[in-house]
Amino acid sequence: MLAFRGAFALTVCALVWGTGAVAAVQPESGVHTDPPPLSLDDLAALDALLEEDAEEAPAEFDRSALMDVGALGLVLAFAVFSFVKKSERLKVVSLMVSVAYLGFYKASLVSIVDIFGALRWSLPAFRDGQAYYALVVFTLVSTILWGRLYCGRICAFGALTQLMDQVIPSRFRIEPPVWLDRKLIYAKYVVLGAAVLYFLASGDTLVYRYIEPFWIFTLNGSVVMWTLLAVLLLATIFVRNLYCRYLCSVGAGLGLLSNLTVFRIKRWNECQTCMLCEKTCEWGAIDGPKILVSECVRCDDCERLYADEDTCPHWLIQKYQATRAALER
Ligand code: SF4
Numbered sequence: 001m002l003a004f005r006g007a008f009a010l011t012v013c014a015l016v017w018g019t020g021a022v023a024a025v026q027p028e029s030g031v032h033t034d035p036p037p038l039s040l041d042d043l044a045a046l047d048a049l050l051e052e053d054a055e056e057a058p059a060e061f062d063r064s065a066l067m068d069v070g071a072l073g074l075v076l077a078f079a080v081f082s083f084v085k086k087s088e089r090l091k092v093v094s095l096m097v098s099v100a101y102l103g104f105y106k107a108s109l110v111s112i113v114d115i116f117g118a119l120r121w122s123l124p125a126f127r128d129g130q131a132y133y134a135l136v137v138f139t140l141v142s143t144i145l146w147g148r149l150y151c152g153r154i155c156a157f158g159a160l161t162q163l164m165d166q167v168i169p170s171r172f173r174i175e176p177p178v179w180l181d182r183k184l185i186y187a188k189y190v191v192l193g194a195a196v197l198y199f200l201a202s203g204d205t206l207v208y209r210y211i212e213p214f215w216i217f218t219l220n221g222s223v224v225m226w227t228l229l230a231v232l233l234l235a236t237i238f239v240r241n242l243y244c245r246y247l248c249s250v251g252a253g254l255g256l257l258s259n260l261t262v263f264r265i266k267r268w269n270e271c272q273t274c275m276l277c278e279k280t281c282e283w284g285a286i287d288g289p290k291i292l293v294s295e296c297v298r299c300d301d302c303e304r305l306y307a308d309e310d311t312c313p314h315w316l317i318q319k320y321q322a323t324r325a326a327l328e329r
């Protein structure tokens, strides 16, 4: 309706202007005169239309904002559902949805710019950014509840590289040695700290273009940015989750926050000596019996493994003990 009224108002203006313009040009004489002024009735009619439009604008805005929040809610709900179900297939679907909807369609990702905004308290008006606030609140709350779930399946860039991982043959993989991995994970905190200090000193937010590749979803980068991104993606073919594990400042921020995580991954006593989960984790987030919460993205791989009664030594030992007890009776 708003669009119709706007179009109508424009049409009225065009007709009035057009009529005046036609009347103003006298081809026979070649004389140009000013268009006739609008009458008071014309002006009153236009005023009324503009006022009605202004009254209807919030309703129209709310409808589209509501649809954005609703669609985001569905995406997030599906991600949580896939997480709760511990289903590999649902996780892959959730990653695809994140890339398609949050990435290429909405280009909506939590960014270092949000951290800058929070530091200077210059956040978008709530009215203009309801879906943005919903995403940020979900990210913070889910991190406190479960850890870096945002990184594990909501962030479109992380989802993109995880999907790359699904199709790249494992023979291309280079796993950094554990000692190096344990050092490299701190690089992202250095990036975060340096970016924040630079921002506080200069007020320049544009540094984000060189430390995070999320602009890829807008397909809007300079030659230097595309070159850096190409190098990053090429390197990601060989070292999986390279950016997320070692370079992402948002991941670093969420890693710090995940030290508050309430519902952590359970461990069995047998985890003290068994290395199965540690080898399964593609994020370098298991160190012996310990889960490094700041590195864990709740990908479910280890949880699926140690829920598997035919593979996890915890269950195998229990079965063995039960059989032996039965035989001894
Ligand atoms: S580490 Fe960064 S890029 Fe990776 S999933 Fe998390 S926020 Fe996204």
Ligand code: SF4
Pocket (backbone or CB within 6 Å): 265, 280, 281, 282, 283, 284, 285, 286, 291, 295, 296, 297, 298, 299, 300, 301, 302, 303
């Ligand atoms: S395998 Fe386990 S510890 Fe590693 S990232 Fe996934 S959920 Fe976290």
